[in-house]
Every structure is written in C-alpha cells, then in structure tokens.
Amino acid sequence: MAEKKDILSMSLAELTETVTGELGEKKFRAGQIYEWLHIKKAVSFDEMTNLSASLRLKLNDTFCIKRLNIVRKLESAIDNTVKYLYGLNDGNIVESVVMEYSFGLSLCVSTQIGCKMGCDFCASAIAGFVRNLTASEILLQKYEAERDLGKKISRVVLMGIGEPLDNYDNVLRFIRLVTAPESDGISMRHVTLSTCGIVPRIRDLAGEDLSINLAVSLHSPDDVSRSRIMPVNRKYDLASLMSACRYYTEKTGRRITFEYAVIENVNSSSADAKKLASLFSGMISHINLIGVNNVKERDYSSSLSHVEKFRNELVKLGVNATVRRKLGTDIEAACGQLRREYERSRGEMIENSQ
Structure with missing residues (x-):
C-alpha cells in the first residue's frame, strides 16, 4: 500500500494537481480543502462538511493530516512567554516558544531535531542531530500553538533548534506555506530566518x-x-x-x-x-x-x-x-533547554525501570 501524502506540506497548486488529476475532482474542491486545512485548521477530513462523504473517503485514503502532541507546556509568570515541547509521530520531540510583544505574538520555531553545527555555547547541539523536520512539522508548531492559545501568531522566527539553511528545501516550503495569500498567511516581512x-x-x-x-x-x-x-x-x-x-x-x-x-x-x-x-x-x-x-x-x-x-x-x-530583551527566563525558554531536560529525565526513567 502506497504511503499517504503529507497534505499540510503541499502548496495549493500541488494540492489542486492531485485533486483534479489523481482524484478526478473539480478544481474548486482543492480550494475548499486548502481553506479547511490552513484557515479553519481542521485536523481530520471528517470535519470538512461541505465535501461529499465519498470525497472525504478518497482524501482519507490518499492523504494524512499530521499533528503534533503537546508533551509539556511551560508558561512564564514574568512576561507571558509560553514554551511548548511537542511529540512527533515517530517518537521524537521538538520545541518552540511563543513570545508576547506590543505588536502581538511571535513564535520561535525549530527546523531540525537536534543540530549538526556544534556551536559551543548552544544547548541545541549537545544532544546531537537526529533528522530534518518536514515543512508540515515546522508549520504545525504555529498551528498547534494557535489552537492551544486561541490567538493568532503574527510573526515567526526560525531561531529554534536546528540550522534552517541545513534543511533548505523544507524551510523554503514552510516559508511559502506560512506566508501563502490563500491561507491566513503572515507577511514575509514578519518572517525572520537565522543562520x-x-x-x-x-x-x-x-x-x-x-x-x-x-x-x-x-x-x-x-x-x-x-x-x-x-x-x-x-x-x-x-x-x-x-x-x-x-x-x-x-x-x-x-x-x-x-x-x-x-x-x-x-x-x-x-x-x-x-x-x-x-x-x-x-x-x-x-x-x-x-x-x-x-x-x-x-x-x-x-x-x-x-x-x-x-x-x-x-x-x-x-x-x-x-x-535583545530576554524573555521566559523563569521557564528556560532558550532553544534546546527543555528538550534536553526532557530527554535526560526520560533516559533516567528508562534506566530506573530496567
């Protein structure tokens, strides 16, 4: 059986091509699906109630909608910074940080699990590199935080765990998805990439x-x-x-x-x-x-x-x-710290259970 396509990593053009070609549906259906995913933030095809049951079944057979699970959530009592530790489908974990400013909410996303760069002062590199994140796994750090907080994030900085330019193709795909005019995308001028x-x-x-x-x-x-x-x-x-x-x-x-x-x-x-x-x-x-x-x-x-x-x-x-103003100092908001502490405690639990 063929592996299901990661629908959240697809552009509207790519989704349209699959929906009209492979599934034999009309072009406007792709726009409806894209709206459910990127504006209404649907987490299942069953939520897409303006689509027929037969189309939803075809979508479920062809695509998957990925999710991130909140493993830990830390909230600063000082400045409203929120740090998330997310569990991925393959058992790995990744973190992101939401920061509150006068202009709104800014999100620091991770682009890799671990990091290859080995900067001596950085917590992200200590645990080593595992793999790149897909475009959808980067995007979901924004969507899951917005779902949890009930607020829209207006700026994104790619400064979390990982080197964005070492995951070039997925990062560019993420940037184009998060700024897409067909969704509730943010302005490109509100996206910062750090290398x-x-x-x-x-x-x-x-x-x-x-x-x-x-x-x-x-x-x-x-x-x-x-x-x-x-x-x-x-x-x-x-x-x-x-x-x-x-x-x-x-x-x-x-x-x-x-x-x-x-x-x-x-x-x-x-x-x-x-x-x-x-x-x-x-x-x-x-x-x-x-x-x-x-x-x-x-x-x-x-x-x-x-x-x-x-x-x-x-x-x-x-x-x-x-x-730079430091935020979230009471919840270890610097990138890599929460993941490192979680991995250490998880390792100790496994060791003690043996």
Whole structure:
C-alpha cells in the first residue's frame, strides 16, 4: 500500500494537481480543502462538511493530516512567554516558544531535531542531530500553538533548534506555506530566518525572491575565536561569510541583522568591538547583542551590565547595536533547554525501570 501524502506540506497548486488529476475532482474542491486545512485548521477530513462523504473517503485514503502532541507546556509568570515541547509521530520531540510583544505574538520555531553545527555555547547541539523536520512539522508548531492559545501568531522566527539553511528545501516550503495569500498567511516581512553562516545557501537564498528578514549568528569578530566556538567557521570563514552577506544585501536590498552572544573573557573586549566595527564598515547592517544563555554543560557567562558596556563601545564606534530583551527566563525558554531536560529525565526513567 502506497504511503499517504503529507497534505499540510503541499502548496495549493500541488494540492489542486492531485485533486483534479489523481482524484478526478473539480478544481474548486482543492480550494475548499486548502481553506479547511490552513484557515479553519481542521485536523481530520471528517470535519470538512461541505465535501461529499465519498470525497472525504478518497482524501482519507490518499492523504494524512499530521499533528503534533503537546508533551509539556511551560508558561512564564514574568512576561507571558509560553514554551511548548511537542511529540512527533515517530517518537521524537521538538520545541518552540511563543513570545508576547506590543505588536502581538511571535513564535520561535525549530527546523531540525537536534543540530549538526556544534556551536559551543548552544544547548541545541549537545544532544546531537537526529533528522530534518518536514515543512508540515515546522508549520504545525504555529498551528498547534494557535489552537492551544486561541490567538493568532503574527510573526515567526526560525531561531529554534536546528540550522534552517541545513534543511533548505523544507524551510523554503514552510516559508511559502506560512506566508501563502490563500491561507491566513503572515507577511514575509514578519518572517525572520537565522543562520550560523552556511555561505552557499545564503547566496542561494538571495535569489529566492523572498522579502524575509535574515539574521546571521556571528558571535565573534575574528576567525581564531569564531572557529573555536562555532565549528562552521572552519568551513566558511569570516571573509567568505561577510562576502556572502554583502552579496545578499546588494541582491535583495534587505538589511541583515547579526546576532552576537556576548561572552565574558571570550568575545567582548574593547579589541573585539573595534574588530566588529571594521567588519561592518560600509555595510547595511544591525547587530543584536544577547547575553549568553546559562547552559549547565558549558562554563560561559555574561551579565547585563557587561552586555550594555559592550554595546556602548560599539555605538561609539558607529555600529548600530541593540541589546535583545530576554524573555521566559523563569521557564528556560532558550532553544534546546527543555528538550534536553526532557530527554535526560526520560533516559533516567528508562534506566530506573530496567
């Protein structure tokens, strides 16, 4: 028996082709089905009551509608941040975070289960890489959160577990689905993709005609220290990364945000500030400073006063720099933390039961 098609990963054009060709139905039926899935957020074909029973049976035989199950939900008592740990059909788990701002709700989604990049200060990489998420599994992080909260999410950032550009095809499919005008899609300008610096894919992304925001995790102003804390730099050094970034801004006209985790005694000296200023010279850019997250397996730290001091040094050098507001500190909202703790406790339970 043929494997059922993942209907939530299909564009309206792809769905129309299958519905009219393989199922022999009229074209308008595909639009009705798409509306049930992406606007009404139906979780079964039986809910699609304006379709005939025979068509619903054919749909059920041809397609599957994936779901994510909420394994854990943590709610911040400080700032209304909500963190979800989702169970997938294959037993893996993934997490996402909903953050509340004055403009509405923003969702940080994961794009992979685990991560290959191995950044030294990041909790996501500690458990290792398992697999890429499909477009529907990324999309469902938004749909399941909206179902649970009863509110619409207006912005999406691809900054959770995983490297988005290492899952390029599924991520692009997700972006086009979540911004599709046929659904209740959000504006592309409300989508931000964060990468640690996969140089060839940054260049590819420049040609995709997407008006999304690009954020690049920089975290060091020179090759020696960046290669030490970010292994990706050993393959794509700063010269090639900055060349790709300049190409991206020239091709798209879009400003790049550079993310920078400030780590005391590692990347935040006065000399580092001068190197950063030189790196951004003549480029449309913005640097977003982040106090490094406390990861139990790593001995990195930074105080807010130290981050502010580093920002002031950058501003004096003409760099457009801001400090990112930390949200959900009371629920370990940094990516990878909840998944890691859950996997650890699950492993202990299995070990104790043997």
